[in-house]
Amino acid sequence: MRRALTGVLVATLVFLSACTGDKPERPGPPAAPDLSTRPQAVAVRPGPFAAGPFVPPPSGAYVGAWIKPEELTHVGRLAAVGTLESSLGRRLDILNTYRRFEQMVGTESDREFLAQGQSLMISWATGDNRSILDGEHDRLIRQQARAIRKIKKPVLLRMRWEMDRPNLRATMWSGADYIAAWKYVRAIFRQQRADNVSWVWCPTAEGFIRGDAPDFYPGDDQVDWTCVDVYAGALFQPIGELMGPFLRWAAQRPKPIVVGEFGVAKAWGSANRAAWLRDAERTFKANQQIKAVAYFESDPEGNSPNQQFQLTGDNAAFKAFHSLVKDPYFNARQVD
DSSP states (O other), X not given: OHHHHHHHHHHXXXXXXXXXXXXXXXXXXXXXXXXSSOOOOOOOOOOOOOOOSSOOOSSSOEEEEEEOOSSSSHHHHHHHHHHXXXXXTSOOSEEEEEEETTOOSOOHHHHHHHHTTOEEEEEEEOOOHHHHHTTTTHHHHHHHHHHHHHHOSOEEEEETTTTTOGGGHHHHOOHHHHHHHXXXXXXXXXXXXXXXXXXXXXXXXXXXXXXXGGGGOOOTTTOSEEEEEEEESSSOOOHHHHTHHHHHHHTTSSSOEEEEEEEEOGGGOHHHHHHHHHHHHHHHHHSTTEEEEEEEXXXXXXXXXXXXXXXXXXXXXXXXXXXXXXXXXXXOOOOO
């Protein structure tokens, strides 16, 4: 009888719960990933590499950044870079600089940075691939080739970086179109004797996670450096996991790697950002095929907190980045 009554009581409670709309408790936020474990060594080719005129260091890696100036002027650019370098206590090896299709390289600030012994990584936002192939921009491409040739120092050129982003599909069209445009532009540079360019192919880490980024690869004979842009933005995961699919792919290519942009968003909090950057330092060093890295020191206007990456003003995070840039591994000897 007691067993029967118990069964009736349980059934009644289940019925009442269903009637009152009780629901199971929602799970809490996922636990923070372990950022203290030893990172995987995946891309470990030691070189030497045929990397074009911009030669990777024989050991260690170059370090650089994009530093967003308050004003996009000569004075603004110099001030932004100078302020960060003063805080770091050293000059950066590489300065990332963004140019629209029609913006020429070789500005006053470009020349001053080069005179100080720094190198340029030019992120060039070329336009619609099919209009390039139709010859609509030949004059502009020739102009840019001559402008880059004129600076007479090796540069890294990221032609339409992050070409795999879904929001660029309307102008990229397809991987085949991008590859054809890449070869077309590179041929014009060759005609203009712009032989101080190392050609950098730079998709997103997300494109490798999705699996579509390799469709845009122009080929080992066309690319000097492979590259990836990787962020702890919407997802807070170890950098080795975020760029793991890229690293496994790049490990099969006889090319040095540059991490063209990396960053950790303010949304994840100061302590987590610092831990992520310490993990990034270990991951870069474990994957010795990575020969250059560049932080994205910027809070783009209009972006949500998970797309704000500036380290300045965040003491713990900046300290972790400062540790990276002072590490002897990232004070590699410049190769002429």
